[in-house]
Amino acid sequence: MTGYERPEGLHPPLDSPEYRSTLLRAPKRPPVRLEQGLTEITGPLLGAERVTSGDADLTTRHPGEPLGERMILTGRVLDSGGRPVPDALVEIWQANASGRYAHRVDDHPAPLDPNFDGAGRCLTDSDGRYRFVTIKPGAYPWRNHLNAWRPQHIHFSLFGRAFTQRLITQMYFPGDPLFAQDPIFNSIPDPKARERLICRLDMDITQPDWALGYSWDIVLRGPAATVFEQEHR
């Protein structure tokens, strides 16, 4: 039976004290290694029933258009071997152009936009491709440290095809001057891996006289070559 590779040193350590919310939430004990059985190599294959038409366009869901810089965001969900992940649910959520979330807990005194709720979802196509139309989110302050600001970002939730591949992450924009002071972005140990969260301005996706285009590929854990029985006899 084929399992999935185990990335070493890729994800941020849960114990990352510069991000203060980790202090009371990150587990203190080391995790127990779980061999991958049937529950881990399978996973929810959520399909079309989770998505309705219009869910992938965050700019047309209200009577008026949201304010801000309209953008097209597209890319592919792949595994590390380059194989596309088709028919997989992709969910996103984000702040509006002013850096305000349409959420009761967000008390940043920036304007809400009645024409923007900031949630989107779609299914990847047979080539693993997703595509959203949205507006560029604003940077926003938070209380992690004095004068802390999050770089502009869009939250992404991905299923892949196995429990083991489940991933929630954030996508950033090129050249953001706020990267250097952001403990969430910098919690990823390898600077090269951080850069993989940054989308690329793509003039082939950009539509003249209408919207800038950005591309961003997401790479999920691929199958591992090892076979359980041989590994653990």
Added chain:
Amino acid sequence: MTAQRGLTPSQTIGPFLAIGLPWPDGPEVVPAGTAGAITISGRVLDGAGEPVPDALVETWQAAPDGSFAHPDDPRGAGPAGFRGFGRSATDSAGRYHIITLRPGALPWPGGGTEAPHLDVSVFARGLLHRVVTRIYFADEPQANAADPVLATVDPARRGTLIATPAGETGQFRLDIRLQNPQETVFFDV
């Protein structure tokens, strides 16, 4: 063979997941009132014992006959129709709940049988990557005693993975404690 691509790293779900992720039927792996349905509920607690009101608890499990409606199951895909997946955002008191059917036992690829269980992902502000745990059932003592995964866990901590019957039939409870001293066992999958 294509060149290996670098994997996408994880980031925290943050405090605003409620904008995009909860589904009206998320906690209902099966509709409430389904024959044989059980409810698993509990709280997500932080290291100070305070509720975590902005967590997302997701579950994945076999059908009652031990099958998965998934083509990668080497025994063949089970019948379609059982979603197997639950998603519950915690409320202001840190509570989650999942309405589902009891999963069946499973053959373990290394030999032996896995006791009925659910795989669980917990996401929250302050967690830069999901934490993974499992839910077993206290009324399956023999199956649990033979479970190859529980066998890898310190016996003193196994109880953090075992939901206990509560009150009415079909109700189970299990709290998820992110930190000491009663910290839930989390797995590196």
